[in-house]
Amino acid sequence: MVTNTISVSETPQVLYALRRADDALILGHRLSECCGHAPTLEEDMALANIGLDLIGQARALYALAALREPSLEDGRANTEDTYAYLRDVGQYRNLLLCELPNGDFGRIIMRQFLYSAFIDPYWRAMMKSSDAQLAAIAEKAEKETAYHLRYTSEWVIRLGDGTPKSHDRMQAALEFLWSYTGEMFDTDEAEAMLQAEGMIIDASAIHDGWRTTVQTILDRATLTLPQSAWMQKGGRSGRHSEHLGFLLAEMQQLPRSEPGAVW
Template sequence: MSTPSIHVGDSTSVRYLLRLADSCLILSQRLGEWCGHGPILEEDLALTNMALDLVGQARGLLTRVGQLDGKGHDEDQLAFLREERHYYNPVLMELPNGDGRPGDFAFTQLRNFAVATWLELLWQRLQSSSDAEVAAIAAKAVKEARYQQQHAADWVVRLGDGTAESKARMEAALATLWPFFNELFVDDAIDAAAVQSGLGPAWSELKAEWQQAMDAVLDEAGLAQPKPSAYVSAGRQGVHSEHMGHMLAEMQYLQRAYPGGVW
């Protein structure tokens, strides 16, 4: 007998934190798929450790969400027992790692660079959150995001300014990912409430600095920035791509097949 799904409340503070927690959780799952498949041993270990950093950030936030929601759900229940429409990460995080298995290294590094740059800016601001627990999580996470950003930026430059094949792969990754970056910078009433309460910034506040960082690295890599896209995905509203359900089926299998199971 499988475990029934859970649902958290709709308070603006809970939803704001879930969007960030789910971003970390879902991207960590994608990075974890590289374990044992990295192109070199050093990168295999690096990507796995980055996945663990993101899991740690998600754990802290989900624990805080459970406290604020007041329904007695712990981090594991929140991570593994929600239905697809109750995850609020941007669609960018759930996209497969490019073509092939486990994926495309250029695609992975470009997404890592874009997301780590965004996370570093967000964690910097969250250090001043009116929620002391969130501020403490941010103080640790910002250092992890900074390392991930620098690591991925080095690879974007190496691949973009490398061989004809590595440049072509990076250009293809850039074309695919560029429209999905838009969701990182949209605002709604949940962002407005977070700003008003001091919980955190509106995501749109990060765009100018993020764009500057992207421009600098893409220029160094010899990569042309794609034309602006009007497309905005809606993962923050619980509307996901076809890939999300497949990922959750794998993520949630043990928790749902063996309710209450512990090591």
């Protein structure tokens, strides 16, 4: 590796922006892996569109993090690109849910559904943030995530209530992903500070609404909500699954080996 890993001064505001940005970037990157591999051309475009929406959201949030991060000791400042390309696995702050390998089309749809059912009401609530820039990012993102939720809901219903095979695959995807959903609602001291200032909302307040949305769609899809209450966590503090390293290796290889490369 030619280009060195950056250091990040993670004030609560920076940490918050990086967490939300990393969710969007990593999930967006996972969707980009589907490009050319979806079951039909129509769904290929749909997944790529969603991926592009998420990467756009990530850019806005990285730009915000760069704006709010104190300058480094040598006077350099981080940028969208250095956050994305020059942080190692342990510096990424995304949900474990977002980094899980794609699996089949059913699992891709289920993961996107579980995330969208959370992030859409989350951004809607964040439109009332006392921070004007965060409120603006939320307003733009919510229009996109509302569509992601609609798109994935329709597919969850059709695949769940489809053939015995598609039903079993969707149920298996749900069981596989379920223990990764709890992390979405976690909050910590850094976020509590921002909550107290009215800058961000408490993610755990979204939980009941999320559960109702998920239950409603799963009922129509004839799928069964898993009973297990045990939840994985670690992504928010940089403890990731082994999958993220491979993802970053692919995503970062070019900018790390050819610093400053442009189109």
